[in-house]
Amino acid sequence: MSRFPESFMNRFHALLAVAALSSVAMPAQAQEAPISFVAIGDTGYIPAYETLDEDEEPFATLGEYLGAHAEGWLDHHPDLSDFTPTPWTFESTLGGFTSASGMYPVARAAAEVCASQGCDFGAMLGDNIYPDGATLGADGISDARRFSDMLDKPYGRFGAGTENFTIYTMMGNHDWHISREATEAQLTYLQQHPNFTMPDLFYKAVPVGMEGEVEIFVVDTEMLLASTTVYKDELDAEGNEIQTGELESWDDYVKPASPAEKNMVSWLEQSLAQSNARWKVVFGHHALWSSGGSKYEKARSLRKLLLPAICKYADAYISGDDHLMEAYSDDCSTVADAADGPVPMFVAGAGSKYRQQDVAFAAQQKANNPQMTNLFSKGSTWGFLHVTLQDDLLNAAIYSTPGDMSGRPIKEFEQSFANRSK
Template structure:
């Protein structure tokens, strides 16, 4: 059974401006680069958590539990929707969007250009690779969760790559297990990794683009992150209790401990026209459950990305969101355009927005502008770069699993890294 949920969408002021692109040789058009962005895809019904199946739940049980969780998380009751449901081993569970979104991306890229992709973490649910700890073979898992949906991506382009980062779920079992995923993605086309934090120049983009990948889960494990708490009206409640990190995720090597500094050095040295930062965790999000992680991440890297980056992509929240940060809190007096911030974490799972929380977040943070936000949706993003303009398109696919595509939002942004600060 598939339930078509009410999808709450917020479409707000479109404030991105544009100026003339940098001069080019007369008669020579600016090259075009186009790519996919998607995250949190790795939720497969073949690899469910035991608690999803035991005890078995009827559809009514599942919906009742989803409603109780919705209210516990201080979401407006009138907006409740349980999302699409599948029956696995006699139990109702959340349906998987992994293959529907993969089909949607394949169809989109057959009609549009896709020269590379970025994959934004939580690539394997529930616990990442396990090295056999769950009685399952990781080689089979990699085939099912990476190669089955994306192994044939490329559409005839031998240079097509999917540049990946890890997310918190990829780290759940152990450091050795997480690094086995890095090893697989480093060695297996069309994927690309070069450690957990790296910079890469996509060959297909002809030097116009450089990608800067960071492992935000490891970075945050080295920071002090307060636990989240919301009041009944969706406002933030001050707490003094900190999150605890799994010990194997705490920065352990010199490179891991210097991840933010290395990001700054790489961005500063880059000669690429477009500098794109990818990570699992967002700097801002609208679901209301992980805002303290975003606060900590902003403290760690916002001054860096505000100064040097053109675009920031993340997953973690299973939503589609486009926003900007005008960087006034970290770069006073800047002449740069606002930093575009794209959350595209709905390639496998769905999560609702918390509109009550969003209202408080917008009121208390004038530097932040939410242009589009949609929860309880499967989807992905497509970006077109030409000259000094990035066109970000958010694409949804329906709960019927057909892989049909629906363009739900498009916005142009201006390149930032060429501006005098």
């Protein structure tokens, strides 16, 4: 007979069972806390701010609008079997039908993912204000109204409730349309707004509390393109590149003006090399690979400038500009002394506008560039990117949100990539 009461023995055996279950459930080594962020590009499209060129007529009927979009679809696809027109709205300021904006559906969908998956900070990838950035009132619309409608209202309280949350911001080509003074007016607004961080046109930053873990590096790709040789894009019917020899041009005010601006590429390489962060992520407006078919010459010029630094020292490159949701990897075989492993590259330029993927060009690009792998592409959708950094893995998830304006997040793609900059 036991010398302990039956009630004590029952409790003792129950405790042993709990301990046994706990020992099974406990991992051999606890995982590090994840660091997550959301990246959204080309957010600033509002139809009421658009204007028609002098030779343009508004689409007076929905049929005219859909017909024009079907013709555009056939420029990039063999038939209309998967035709997906951009959601439409009748815009009274234009007098006709035009493309609706995904600004608020994307913002709501991203906020929902951040609430469920976590977001410690955000990144806005340029083209924050359509169609021409700030104008200093030259078009009769105050910049204060633009900043309120395109920056503060959709994203001024994004991430509320998360300590030290901020959105790291940059300029895109549309943000540079009017003048350097107008671009700097947007910069000043972003610097003064409590929910955005943009200390300069290009910069590096360590999110609060993430010292030694994450450092971001923002480059102004429009300024870089204005400083180098860029040819105009042209494709034949099969998606093959046509070499026209014609050059793109930029206004002088976009070109690097200060010694620091002229030294941006060297600054990036030196800053990446000197960083002690485990994760080094480079952001820029323009993609280094994309499949819209009208950006490939800009991408080629930027790869010449940026790939050496990124392949040697960075863990990822994230961009907008092409209004698609895409994931690529570049094996860095074109760069001497590159770090081991491919660099993941993401295009998240569908924050308010659609673009169709050019399927013929995408196939030609894949065939002619063995160093590049196209992991995922989806056009004709709104969307955003969510990234989680944990242990030695970068997990990237691409989300879309449907054209019904519901703001529902739909996961389209997810893949993990190894840290390469340790």
